Amino acid sequence: MRRTLHYDAVVVGAGVAGLTAAARLAESGARVCVLAKGVGSTHLAPGTVDVLGYEPDGSEPPRRVDSPARALPAFVAERTDHPYALLGVDSIRPALEWFAERIEHGPQQGYRYLGEMERNHLLPTAVGAARPSALVPETMAAGDLRGTGPICVVGLHPLRDLWASLCAANIVRLGVEARAVEVGLDVDRPDENALGLARRFEDPGFRRTFADRLAPQLRDDERVALPAVLGVRDPHGVWSELETWLGRPVFEIPTVPPSVPGMRVSDALRAALRAAGGRLVVGAEVGGAERDGERVTALQAHTAGRDTTYAARWVVLATGGFNSGALALGSDWVVRETVLGLPVRGAPAPGARRFVPEYFGEQPMSRVGVAVDPNQRAEGLENVIVAGAALPGAEPWREGSGEGIAITSGHRAAELVRAEEGLGAAV
Amino acid sequence: MTEVLHELLRGSLDHCVKCTICETACPFSNATPLFPGPKYAGPQAERYRVEDEPSVEWSVDYCSGCGICTQVCPQGVKIAELNAQARHKRKQESGVPLRDRLIARPTVLGRLGTPVAPLANATLRSRPFRAAVERAFGVHRDAPVPRFAGRTFRSFARRHSSPPASRRVVYFHGCGTEYYEPDVGEKTVAVLEHNGFQVEIPKQGCCGLPLQSNGLFDDARKYVLRLARALAPQARDGALIVGNATSCTLMLKREAREILGLADDPELKLVSERTYDVCELLLELHDRGELKTHMQPVNEVVAYHAPCQQQGHWIGKPALELLDLVPGLEVRELDARCCGIAGTYGLKREKYDIAMATGADLFRQIGASQAGSVACDSETCRWQIEHATNKPSAHPIELLHRAYGLPPAGADSKRSTLRGVMTRNVERVRNRART
Ligand SMILES: Cc1cc2nc3c(=O)[nH]c(=O)nc-3n(C[C@H](O)[C@H](O)[C@H](O)COP(=O)(O)OP(=O)(O)OC[C@H]3O[C@@H](n4cnc5c(N)ncnc54)[C@H](O)[C@@H]3O)c2cc1C
Numbered sequence: 001m002r003r004t005l006h007y008d009a010v011v012v013g014a015g016v017a018g019l020t021a022a023a024r025l026a027e028s029g030a031r032v033c034v035l036a037k038g039v040g041s042t043h044l045a046p047g048t049v050d051v052l053g054y055e056p057d058g059s060e061p062p063r064r065v066d067s068p069a070r071a072l073p074a075f076v077a078e079r080t081d082h083p084y085a086l087l088g089v090d091s092i093r094p095a096l097e098w099f100a101e102r103i104e105h106g107p108q109q110g111y112r113y114l115g116e117m118e119r120n121h122l123l124p125t126a127v128g129a130a131r132p133s134a135l136v137p138e139t140m141a142a143g144d145l146r147g148t149g150p151i152c153v154v155g156l157h158p159l160r161d162l163w164a165s166l167c168a169a170n171i172v173r174l175g176v177e178a179r180a181v182e183v184g185l186d187v188d189r190p191d192e193n194a195l196g197l198a199r200r201f202e203d204p205g206f207r208r209t210f211a212d213r214l215a216p217q218l219r220d221d222e223r224v225a226l227p228a229v230l231g232v233r234d235p236h237g238v239w240s241e242l243e244t245w246l247g248r249p250v251f252e253i254p255t256v257p258p259s260v261p262g263m264r265v266s267d268a269l270r271a272a273l274r275a276a277g278g279r280l281v282v283g284a285e286v287g288g289a290e291r292d293g294e295r296v297t298a299l300q301a302h303t304a305g306r307d308t309t310y311a312a313r314w315v316v317l318a319t320g321g322f323n324s325g326a327l328a329l330g331s332d333w334v335v336r337e338t339v340l341g342l343p344v345r346g347a348p349a350p351g352a353r354r355f356v357p358e359y360f361g362e363q364p365m366s367r368v369g370v371a372v373d374p375n376q377r378a379e380g381l382e383n384v385i386v387a388g389a390a391l392p393g394a395e396p397w398r399e400g401s402g403e404g405i406a407i408t409s410g411h412r413a414a415e416l417v418r419a420e421e422g423l424g425a426a427v
Numbered sequence: 428m429t430e431v432l433h434e435l436l437r438g439s440l441d442h443c444v445k446c447t448i449c450e451t452a453c454p455f456s457n458a459t460p461l462f463p464g465p466k467y468a469g470p471q472a473e474r475y476r477v478e479d480e481p482s483v484e485w486s487v488d489y490c491s492g493c494g495i496c497t498q499v500c501p502q503g504v505k506i507a508e509l510n511a512q513a514r515h516k517r518k519q520e521s522g523v524p525l526r527d528r529l530i531a532r533p534t535v536l537g538r539l540g541t542p543v544a545p546l547a548n549a550t551l552r553s554r555p556f557r558a559a560v561e562r563a564f565g566v567h568r569d570a571p572v573p574r575f576a577g578r579t580f581r582s583f584a585r586r587h588s589s590p591p592a593s594r595r596v597v598y599f600h601g602c603g604t605e606y607y608e609p610d611v612g613e614k615t616v617a618v619l620e621h622n623g624f625q626v627e628i629p630k631q632g633c634c635g636l637p638l639q640s641n642g643l644f645d646d647a648r649k650y651v652l653r654l655a656r657a658l659a660p661q662a663r664d665g666a667l668i669v670g671n672a673t674s675c676t677l678m679l680k681r682e683a684r685e686i687l688g689l690a691d692d693p694e695l696k697l698v699s700e701r702t703y704d705v706c707e708l709l710l711e712l713h714d715r716g717e718l719k720t721h722m723q724p725v726n727e728v729v730a731y732h733a734p735c736q737q738q739g740h741w742i743g744k745p746a747l748e749l750l751d752l753v754p755g756l757e758v759r760e761l762d763a764r765c766c767g768i769a770g771t772y773g774l775k776r777e778k779y780d781i782a783m784a785t786g787a788d789l790f791r792q793i794g795a796s797q798a799g800s801v802a803c804d805s806e807t808c809r810w811q812i813e814h815a816t817n818k819p820s821a822h823p824i825e826l827l828h829r830a831y832g833l834p835p836a837g838a839d840s841k842r843s844t845l846r847g848v849m850t851r852n853v854e855r856v857r858n859r860a861r862t
Contacts (some may be wrong), residue, residue, distance in 0.1 A: 004711075004714075004716055005710075005711065005714045033743070037501060037503060038448065038499050038500050038501030038502070038503075039448055039452075039499050039501060040499075040501070043446070043447075043448050043450070043451055044446055044447075055483055056806045188460060189460035190460075193447065193450060193451075195450070195451045195457075196457060199457065199788075257447045257448075258451040259449065263451065267762070270762075274760060279743050279748070280743060281736070281741060281742060281743035282498060282499060282741070282743075283497075283498040283499075283738065283739070283740075283741030284741040284742070284743075285503065301741075302741070303740065303741040303742055304677060304680040304681040304739060304740045304741055305679070305680030305681055305699045305700055305702055305741075306680075306699075306700045308742065323444070324501055325442075325503070326502070368593060381571060
């Protein structure tokens with residue numbers, strides 16, 4: 001017997017781009033399977049939807065964007081090889097709306113994203129820097145540095161991933177009144193990460209004890225900043241209850257990985273995929289394809305004991321970039337696409353500058369991606385559509401554009417397949 | 428060869444970027460501070476492990492070997508496999524307690540208990556006896572132990588002859604089916620035959636997984652190679668091997684080759700490449716339009732839990748899709764990770780509480796799901812779920828068997844009853860609740 005499974009579309013990658021494309025496609029009636037060798041950047045990145053936070057223009061630090069809607073037309077006009085230029089600025093809004101709806105109707109009761117493309121939030125990071133972001137979880141929104149009220153940053157012992165005094169001191173340097181307090185939690189181990197605490201905060205007794213310890217330390221007009229640990233399954237419940245108990249705005253600050261808000265996104269998109277009948281296979285690494293002329297007819301996935309062939313009419317390649325292993329830079333300075341061996345674009349020309357010494361500086365190498373046509377199709381292939389960080393031309397960290405690109409390109413990838421296949425409108 | 432393999436596993440640790448994704452997924456480190464997590468015990472500690480020097484840390488004993496860390500790692504680090512080898516080395520230094528040597532041998536226990544099943548079952552449910560066993564051997568008094576069926580699956584297999592068909596499969600039933608749940612084996616055979624397979628059931632033994640997870644690698648190698656020899660002849664003739672015990676099929680597919688360093692054994696390789704989880708096989712059949720989908724309605728709500736080892740096949744959740752085909756059946760997918768039992772882990776006195784804490788999220792979800800029963804592909808997980816939730820738990824194949832309206836299992840066995848799977852399981856749970 002041939003070990004082949006057949007799908008309308010196989011999506012490679014379970015980050016935001018892949019899950020968005022897959023869920024959207026499944027919702028329009030396609031038979032979809034996601035193959036991922038591991039989970040995506042969701043569990044690492046802050047869980048906000050950054051559409052455009054900065055316009056890197058050579059100045060240091062780069063110019064901050066207050067309104068992505070207003071900045072984007074000029075931004076793409078100057079950067080014709082940027083993913084947003086390819087995707088079209090108009091395709092961003094419907095994609096974000098789709099995303100926000102999936103969260104709102106997702107498994108986390110009542111949990112919502114707030115914001116719009118007209119105006120970025122300006123949220124403190126774990127080290128108290130200001131970070132612009134378009135769409136943010138409701139549990140973070142009250143942290144806007146332009147909002148009213150001094151900030152009380154609460155350090156939680158024994159979480160080592162947010163130092164309240166450092167965070168508060170840097171917020172003060174931004175001109176916002178802030179101070180730090182520490183609250184000890186009843187945790188039976190020397191060290192606990194954000195996820196461990198998030199699970200504990202889901203226990204009403206645990207958060208009650210916490211609130212009782214914090215309340216006496218607070219001053220009247222303060223808003224409360226906490227590391228992002230307010231529950232994975234029921235963040236809305238945990239957060240709103242704390243706001244009620246403490247009688248003031250409470251907000252989360254994303255920590256270093258693991259990212260609890262990012263895991264909520266992953267859970268919600270997976271639930272949307274499952275609800276629409278899509279399939280998710282985690283652990284299966286794709287390592288080759290069968291081709292027929294300009295079409296990929298099937299993918300080879302490494303599964304336990306042997307390979308499994310996944311035949312598909314369409315492939316959405318949402319494998320990320322260097323950090324997920326989808327791209328690799330060899331000692332010969334050649335960048336390779338590791339999954340299907342596709343041509344890449346955007347690599348610095350021989351002799352040109354590849355890297356700069358500043359880690360968060362303008363890294364020419366970070367713009368490499370899979371070479372695509374205006375319809376996101378991989379060069380030379382009719383039915384392979386590329387989405388997310390695998391696209392060339394962006395510097396997501398510097399621009400604050402990673403999730404915006406991932407959601408928009410994943411959503412558009414699904415639209416392209418839908419149009420070609422004549423599939424119904426998504427529900 | 429073992430060295431080469433170990434170097435390959437070890438080489439993978441250079442890919443670790445310390446992203447902590449494995450730590451978010453580890454069911455055990457979240458439940459006990461005694462296991463600080465797969466990243467710490469794996470790629471981090473591995474750098475300090477030197478071939479002929481003593482083990483550098485002991486927490487790997489509290490890793491259950493469920494393998495979820497390897498599955499979710501986006502960088503391809505073989506975390507669970509490295510930890511299994513570290514556990515083995517540690518066990519070699521410290522010695523393996525008698526308890527672990529015993530509970531790692533289901534065939535020995537099965538042969539002892541089967542002829543005296545009523546007595547053995549009653550004894551295993553007697554509080555004073557269990558308290559004494561806990562004191563003397565360290566098997567926790569509340570830990571779930573299965574009931575001996577009093578007959579072996581083999582006794583059915585010997586009498587059974589599968590009608591000739593164009594497609595042949597070899598059925599690998601595992602020890603749980605052999606001694607405790609022969610009904611599940613009969614139903615698996617019936618469902619396969621119903622779908623046009625001729626089912627061969629060669630004489631076979633244990634896959635060695637419990638030995639491996641208890642650090643007894645030498646014995647595990649012997650067991651798994653013996654099994655491979657038993658299954659290889661038919662595989663060589665082109666038959667596929669199919670099993671319902673998902674952790675045992677995973678042992679054949681991948682774990683024995685990667686963890687025990689048997690990657691190059693030709694017979695194991697052949698068997699490994701041809702082994703299927705039963706739901707995986709049926710879903711492929713369905714994909715080709717060849718699965719029988721004429722089914723009777725089963726108007727129930729069932730929760731589905733994919734065991735860790737099932738996830739280690741890297742095939743998604745085929746059972747979920749098969750159950751979706753059953754008319755009337757409402758399937759609730761549970762996304763909590765692990766029931767905590769991990770084969771023999773949760774039986775141990777010092778680990779029982781950790782296992783129950785690990786499973787707490789799952790048990791809570793089961794309670795909240797309003798499902799009448801739980802479908803799950805692994806027998807030890809089913810026993811743990813029944814123990815912790817008082818809800819009956821069945822292999823997905825049992826539900827398919829029912830939906831197909833096939834004759835009840837055990838019909839040709841004098842000791843069995845004609846009751847359906849759920850009634851039988853409800854009974855079992857009630858009994859347990861009483862004792
Ligand atoms: C720590 C961190 C912080 C970040 N912070 C920000 C921020 O503040 N602002 C911002 O704008 N952006 C940020 N980003 C970037 C942003 O998160 C990413 O650009 C975006 O999430 C990319 O999503 P993706 O779905 O394209 O790829 P990913 O999320 O990387 O997913 C790739 C998927 O492909 C899978 N895969 C890869 N190769 C294979 C294969 N061969 N076979 C099968 N599957 C494969 C992977 O396992 C994974 O599931 C951050 C990223 C990280 C890692």
